[in-house]
Amino acid sequence: MGAEPTLSTRINDEELEFTAIGSWTTAHADALELLVDAAAAQASDVRNMAINMAMVGELDTLGAWLLERLLRNSSKQGRQVRFVGLPDHYRGLLDEVHRVNRQAPALPEKKNSLLVGLEILGRGAVDVKVDLVVFLEMVAALSIAIARMLIHPRNFRLTSTVYHLYRVGWQAVPIILLITFLIGCIISQQGFFHFRKFGADAYVVDMVGILVLRELGVLIVSIMVAGRSGSAYTAELGSMKMREEIDALRTMGLDPVEVLLLPRVIALVIALPVLAFLGSMAALYGGELVAWLYGGMSPSIFIARLREAISVTHFEVGMIKAPFMALVIGIVACSEGLRVKGSAESLGLRTTTSVVKSIFLVIVLDGVFAIFFASIGM
């Protein structure tokens, strides 16, 4: 560690002599800065200045820079300054720091906060447009890839598609079943609790059936898939982009859309309807179980009521929506993944954006479908 550094002062013949003693190294950084600042204040009313280095035990860039700064500030104020008794092996280091910090680095200019606010607003508006363009570009790129695949079916990446189907479909089954089952239980319980007050217990079955088959089954599953698989797609593609893997593919004459994106999106489009179906069944089962245990409605009555309450149309409405939800999730996840830039922060940002945006779009799409089905009387 070395001895504590000190800086003693002595005046001889109009010259202020500083004697630096001890170890002027980073280990004593805190003390050194205070020492040198105090010395700079003392030096204000002398003409000449010298720094005696003969007693310095250790010196590193921090110490050297502090001394250099002291000298530099003094000579700026018109004083004669010099080093005395400088050991040879420190000369190189002092020469080195003598060269640096000659020009102040450009500081980012300060901006009016009102203008900054307006700029953020404006950029936000432009970003919406950029988002839309990116989304449409991805739709176009996928359409072209699909068209090409239809012309040359042999180029279709079956292995990759099956692998992704396994990941986003099969591996997601347990958690999807569990969550939709619980949602079914909750709806049923709440239904009995409130409907019982005005003797409408029997209509709980209608509510559970219609709600689950038309809306909740597919919506909950889509949101789950967006969070589970959409984020994974974005993060995977993003880190491939960061490590130049996507550029490597392109230079080998392969189309990343065809190799990477299409199998992922197709896997999602196949998996989501299946998951939505399984999820709906699990929710109905949960509803039935609660109706039996909590509402006192036997399963056979529940099923009979269900048969009266719902038609195949309700089921169709739910299932028709599923592939479109999958498409939206897939397109958003892939396009966000390809927008990742070099930094780890941008990977995180894009993954978050991907999940938030796809959940938002899934809900908007659900609303659009609700209007559409209502107007065609389904």
Add this chain to the structure above:
Amino acid sequence: MDSSADEMAIRVRDLLVGFGDQIVLDHLSLDVRRGEILGLVGASGGGKSVLLRTIIGLIPKQRGRIEVMGMDLDTAERWDARAIARRWGILFQQGALFSSLTVRQNVQFPMRENLHLSDALMDELATAKLEMVGISPNDGNKFPAELSGGMTKRVALARALALDPEILFLDEPTSGLDPIAAGDFDTLIKTLQQTLGLTVFMVTHDLDSLHTDCDRIAVLADGKIVVVGPIATVLASDHPWVKSYFQGKRARVLARAPN
């Protein structure tokens, strides 16, 4: 403390490191003296980086002892181990800059975490270190993603030097640099080593660096150090790998060129 231990910056004894069944370092011993530049060479995939990473504690060892600055990191208290980490600087092969911080913030990071300095002084020191490694102060506000490979290396060196370490670990510092930049880099390392009394442990393949920079060279082959010493000793070695490395076509061209 006896003088021999005091002279050694790094002492590695009987080190055994492997992954699964594969043994990478097989009872390896190596000393690095204080204030010297030691160059470590060896075949690609031969365990040079593994040795470096084991010394700095990133890879667990199966057996053996490693002492850095006379301290065994296995038995050291957490606090002492952290103090040792402040006394070494590491330049990773890919730079390993923090991608969410600017160049200047990257260099300031170790200072900010370990010292209590004013912001103004930290700015000046960061700029000083950057200029010493040849980065213009105006590039200080850039992010690592905006830098070229050579600039990344230099910024990473500036960060490794941020706390004025006593030991500098360099993992292939000049790979990916043009010969002029690599030469500057060598000179810089040499200057720093002379002025700061730095100990440098350098993994390298750059024959130029080995000739001009290194006080001693250690050759790693078959998981062991087969020869260690000044360049003349290494050149005189009979080990077949060492022979083909230093007397291959590329090495002969360099040897003939006036230095």
